Amino acid sequence: xxxxxxxxxxxxxxxxxxxxxxxxxxxxxxxxxxxxxxxxxxxxxxxxxxxxxxxxxxxxxxxxxxxxxxxxxxxxxxxxxxxxxxxxxxxxxxxxxxxxxxxxxxxxxxxxxxxxxxxxxxxxxxxxxxxxxxxxxxxxxxxxxxxxxxxxxxxxxxxxxxxxxxxxxxxxxxxxxxxxxxxxxxxxxxxxxxxxxxxxxxxxxxxxxxxxxxxxxxxxxxxxxxxxxxxxxxxxxxxxxxxxxxxxxxxxxxxxxxxxxxxxxxxxxxxxxxxxxxxxxxxxxxxxxxxxxxxxxxxxxxxxxxxxxxxxxxxxxxxxxxxxxxxxxxxxxxxxxxxxxxxxxxxxxxxxxxxxxxxxxxxxxxxxxxxxxxxxxxxxxxxxxxxxxxxxxxxxxxxxxxxxxxxxxxxxxxxxxxxxxxxxxxxxxxxxxxxxxxxxxxxxxxxxxxxxxxxxxxxxxxxxxxxxxxxxxxxxxxxxxxxxxxxxxxxxxxxxxxxxxxxxxxxxxxxxxxxxxxxxxxxxxxxxxxxxxxxxxxxxxxxxxxxxxxxxxxxxxxxxxxxxxxxxxxxxxxxxxxxxxxxxxxxxxxxxxxxxxxxxxxxxxxxxxxxxxxxxxxxxxxxxxxxxxxxxxxxxxxxxxxxxxxxxxxxxxxxxxxxxxxxxxxxxxxxxxxxxxxxxxxxxxxxxxxxxxxxxxxxxxxxxxxxxxxxxxxxxxxxxxxxxxxxxxxxxxxxxxxxxxxxxxxxxxxxxxx
Amino acid sequence: xxxxxxxxxxxxxxxxxxxxxxxxxxxxxxxxxxxxxxxxxxxxxxxxxxxxxxxxxxxxxxxxxxxxxxxxxxxxxxxxxxxxxxxxxxxxxxxxxxxxxxxxxxxxxxxxxxxxxxxxxxxxxxxxxxxxxxxxxxxxxxxxxxxxxxxxxxxxxxxxxxxxxxxxxxxxxxxxxxxxxxxxxxxxxxxxxx
Numbered sequence: 001x002x003x004x005x006x007x008x009x010x011x012x013x014x015x016x017x018x019x020x021x022x023x024x025x026x027x028x029x030x031x032x033x034x035x036x037x038x039x040x041x042x043x044x045x046x047x048x049x050x051x052x053x054x055x056x057x058x059x060x061x062x063x064x065x066x067x068x069x070x071x072x073x074x075x076x077x078x079x080x081x082x083x084x085x086x087x088x089x090x091x092x093x094x095x096x097x098x099x100x101x102x103x104x105x106x107x108x109x110x111x112x113x114x115x116x117x118x119x120x121x122x123x124x125x126x127x128x129x130x131x132x133x134x135x136x137x138x139x140x141x142x143x144x145x146x147x148x149x150x151x152x153x154x155x156x157x158x159x160x161x162x163x164x165x166x167x168x169x170x171x172x173x174x175x176x177x178x179x180x181x182x183x184x185x186x187x188x189x190x191x192x193x194x195x196x197x198x199x200x201x202x203x204x205x206x207x208x209x210x211x212x213x214x215x216x217x218x219x220x221x222x223x224x225x226x227x228x229x230x231x232x233x234x235x236x237x238x239x240x241x242x243x244x245x246x247x248x249x250x251x252x253x254x255x256x257x258x259x260x261x262x263x264x265x266x267x268x269x270x271x272x273x274x275x276x277x278x279x280x281x282x283x284x285x286x287x288x289x290x291x292x293x294x295x296x297x298x299x300x301x302x303x304x305x306x307x308x309x310x311x312x313x314x315x316x317x318x319x320x321x322x323x324x325x326x327x328x329x330x331x332x333x334x335x336x337x338x339x340x341x342x343x344x345x346x347x348x349x350x351x352x353x354x355x356x357x358x359x360x361x362x363x364x365x366x367x368x369x370x371x372x373x374x375x376x377x378x379x380x381x382x383x384x385x386x387x388x389x390x391x392x393x394x395x396x397x398x399x400x401x402x403x404x405x406x407x408x409x410x411x412x413x414x415x416x417x418x419x420x421x422x423x424x425x426x427x428x429x430x431x432x433x434x435x436x437x438x439x440x441x442x443x444x445x446x447x448x449x450x451x452x453x454x455x456x457x458x459x460x461x462x463x464x465x466x467x468x469x470x471x472x473x474x475x476x477x478x479x480x481x482x483x484x485x486x487x488x489x490x491x492x493x494x495x496x497x498x499x500x501x502x503x504x505x506x507x508x509x510x511x512x513x514x515x516x517x518x519x520x521x522x523x524x525x526x527x528x529x530x531x532x533x534x535x536x537x538x539x540x541x542x543x544x545x546x547x548x549x550x551x552x553x554x555x556x557x558x559x560x561x562x563x564x565x566x567x568x569x570x571x572x573x574x575x576x577x578x579x580x581x582x583x584x585x586x587x588x589x590x591x592x593x594x595x596x597x598x599x600x601x602x603x604x605x606x607x608x609x610x611x612x613x614x615x616x617x618x619x620x621x622x623x624x625x626x627x628x629x630x631x632x633x634x635x636x637x638x639x640x641x642x643x644x645x646x647x648x649x650x651x652x653x654x655x656x657x658x659x660x661x662x663x664x665x666x667x668x669x670x671x672x673x674x675x676x677x678x679x680x681x682x683x684x685x686x687x688x689x690x691x692x693x694x695x696x697x698x699x700x701x702x703x704x705x706x707x708x709x710x711x712x713x714x715x716x717x718x719x720x721x722x723x724x725x726x727x728x729x730x731x732x733x734x735x736x737x738x739x740x741x742x743x744x745x746x747x748x749x750x751x752x753x754x
Numbered sequence: 755x756x757x758x759x760x761x762x763x764x765x766x767x768x769x770x771x772x773x774x775x776x777x778x779x780x781x782x783x784x785x786x787x788x789x790x791x792x793x794x795x796x797x798x799x800x801x802x803x804x805x806x807x808x809x810x811x812x813x814x815x816x817x818x819x820x821x822x823x824x825x826x827x828x829x830x831x832x833x834x835x836x837x838x839x840x841x842x843x844x845x846x847x848x849x850x851x852x853x854x855x856x857x858x859x860x861x862x863x864x865x866x867x868x869x870x871x872x873x874x875x876x877x878x879x880x881x882x883x884x885x886x887x888x889x890x891x892x893x894x895x896x897x898x899x900x901x902x903x904x905x906x907x908x909x910x911x912x913x914x915x916x917x918x919x920x921x922x923x924x925x926x927x928x929x930x931x932x933x934x935x936x937x938x939x940x941x942x943x944x945x946x947x948x
Contacts, residue, residue: 199768
């Protein structure tokens with residue numbers, strides 16, 4: 001036993017980017033070494049938490065394989081041959097390369113590829129600030145799986161995220177009668193922020209339904225499990241709406257007040273009918289069919305509640321229908337029989353589910369990114385939100401609880417107010433920019449907190465076409481990841497226990513990720529690296545005070561009034577409460593200011609309504625195609641994306657990649673548990689162990705993401721995935737990678753050594 | 755330390771998500787050779803897989819650790835008196851007295867005593883006695899992601915554990931052995947099907 005007087009306790013926070021978790025951590029330090037981590041206190045005892053990964057964080061900090069000093073590539077890219085250099089040499093190389101490339105192609109051709117911003121604020125912000133100052137290119141990483149949800153949310157709600165409207169109340173521990181967990185597995189992906197609350201809700205009587213192609217741990221806790229084919233969520237949503245409309249169970253009052261359901265649409269052009277179509281005084285005004293006067297009227301506050309939601313009307317010779325009628329027409333095609341056929345869900349279950357949703361007093365739809373990683377995943381989200389909207393289950397105002405945190409991002413997004421800032425390109429658009437110079441050439445990339453090769457789609461394309469097109473690659477890293485092997489320069493970074501950052505999470509808490517020990521070896525924090533580079537580029541004044549200076553800058557917003565770096569050193573602090581009796585409307589920043597069940601701007605794309613469009617690659621009718629199986633990739637509790645994949649204490653429990661296959665598919669191919677198998681398509685072959693389980697739908701293979709390439713016998717997960725761009729997502733926001741929309745075949749692999 | 759204490763646990767299967775944070779937490783805290791608490795999957799034949807036929811499936815988790823039995827057969831089996839039941843109910847193994855004979859491993863009906871071949875010593879869960887003696891809960895309890903593990907005095911009718919046992923349909927493992935385990939389980943609740 002350690003004597004307690006020798007131990008110093010330091011509160012920090014784990015930024016492992018588990019979506020929205022961010023556990024408070026109490027580090028026990030003896031001398032200059034951390035000897036133990038435990039969950040730190042929170043204002044609400046229920047938030048005191050740590051997960052199995054967080055518990056092994058010291059195995060990362062003190063990992064023998066850490067990159068200890070800056071290194072320059074001496075072998076071929078990918079070969080892994082590097083030589084040690086000093087930080088001075090590293091900065092000299094970067095400055096001279098950046099000078100050379102910017103003179104040839106402009107600063108725009110230099111890009112910063114930054115991983116999940118949830119993993120930190122100032123470490124992300126520092127790069128943005130330097131990108132802004134140099135007017136280089138910020139590569140947005142939303143598109144490596146997380147852009148589909150914002151695409152859908154932007155269209156139907158007018159917000160980047162649907163969370164406050166869908167489950168803001170759930171996060172404040174106000175639990176509904178029915179909880180629809182759709183396409184998310186919080187038990188493994190967000191165990192603390194979402195799963196604990198799910199179980200708390202169950203304890204007070206909430207009925208829980210899980211919709212997922214995999215029988216996840218979350219599904220095992222559900223009262224009912226709905227196992228559908230990947231990429232058919234919008235068909236299920238339409239099937240549910242079909243039953244609701246057939247039985248006249250929709251919430252008309254809510255639809256009239258909060259959605260564009262009553263607005264008239266021209267059936268000839270697919271556009272909203274406007275005042276100008278019949279020379280009204282307000283040319284841009286929307287038009288409704290007013291029931292009391294049995295005539296059309298431009299929309300106003302006074303007639304909004306009396307508008308018709310049904311029928312076909314001729315106005316000045318133009319045929320028009322209310323949005324809701326169009327949605328009902330579409331839903332009428334999705335009978336329970338047809339929906340069952342598409343989704344693989346029992347017909348009777350669809351009917352019961354729809355009635356239960358419609359007849360429940362309050363339903364919360366808990367969802368996340370899983371199903372938005374299919375080609376039409378943005379529409380899947382719109383389908384789910386449409387079901388919530390027609391049953392009045394969208395939160396439209398906040399009347400109690402805590403203010404949302406607002407970070408002072410402006411100085412990072414635009415370092416000098418009257419000067420242009422960085423250029424922006426989506427990560428899936430980056431492939432073309434690098435390989436073909438379209439829309440403009442990118443010649444140098446700096447990767448920070450991202451394992452690009454491992455985690456992005458179509459590995460062979462990256463290796464054979466993407467990397468060779470780049471003149472200079474820098475990577476800040478803790479380990480020699482598959483991506484780091486391709487860098488020209490590797491810079492050693494700190495683990496989270498060696499630097500400070502600010503976290504406005506988990507809502508409604510604010511925390512300091514406080515430096516616990518000095519950086520090990522020659523490692524530096526990303527903020528320090530950026531600051532030192534900025535100094536050499538002539539921007540020192542923008543990074544004064546280093547990590548702490550940037551923390552103070554990002555906290556400079558009134559939502560953090562009274563909260564300082566100093567107060568956060570010993571505790572997590574709650575955001576300010578809303579004043580008693582206050583009630584704020586939650587806006588919808590769509591063109592109509594309403595929930596848009598119909599998006600006229602997508603009419604030409606055939607996506608004005610939340611239509612069901614089949615997956616682009618995934619075969620939902622097994623047996624007919626060359627590659628008859630759908631490959632999806634869930635999240636494993638043993639990793640956060642590709643982090644922790646090299647931690648021995650976790651590998652002890654989960655030693656190697658596994659592909660889950662249903663017994664029906666396994667039997668056809670003579671595959672047994674622990675057999676080595678090869679998954680293949682035209683892009684690649686990937687060899688690993690099989691696990692035969694009923695936990696995955698027939699026709700579907702599940703390989704959890706994040707395993708490193710070298711942990712496979714051959715290939716890897718992303719060798720099999722594709723980089724096809726969905727043009728609608730490209731237009732609306734940024735295209736997403738569709739790792740859950742991949743067609744493959746699988747075969748037993750003979751002769752692989754166990 | 756009160757003489758009439760009986761420290762024990764109630765593990766709520768409804769809240770256990772099988773994450774194995776308890777296993778890791780224990781290993782880190784006690785620097786063990788193997789896991790003193792192991793999570794068993796109830797369902798399919800493989801760990802973390804359900805039983806049944808898709809989509810009619812079920813999967814539950816059962817974390818197993820030393821039961822700190824009221825009548826611990828391991829204590830009686832040890833020829834070196836290395837195993838003792840403390841007055842607060844914790845069954846401890848004093849490695850300084852252990853000869854590595856493994857009699858306790860045979861005597862324990864629950865297969866929860868671990869043998870370290872390299873050191874030729876037995877080891878097992880002691881409810882984090884070093885923490886309990888400081889008024890703290892066992893480390894697995896505070897690290898449980900699902901908040902499924904409850905710890906306290908089974909002899910105190912007002913303790914959380916006692917209330918859980920009187921209020922819920924709890925069970926103990928292998929009651930036929932007459933050991934009277936101090937680890938109770940609360941089974942998963944019945945499903946409210948659609």
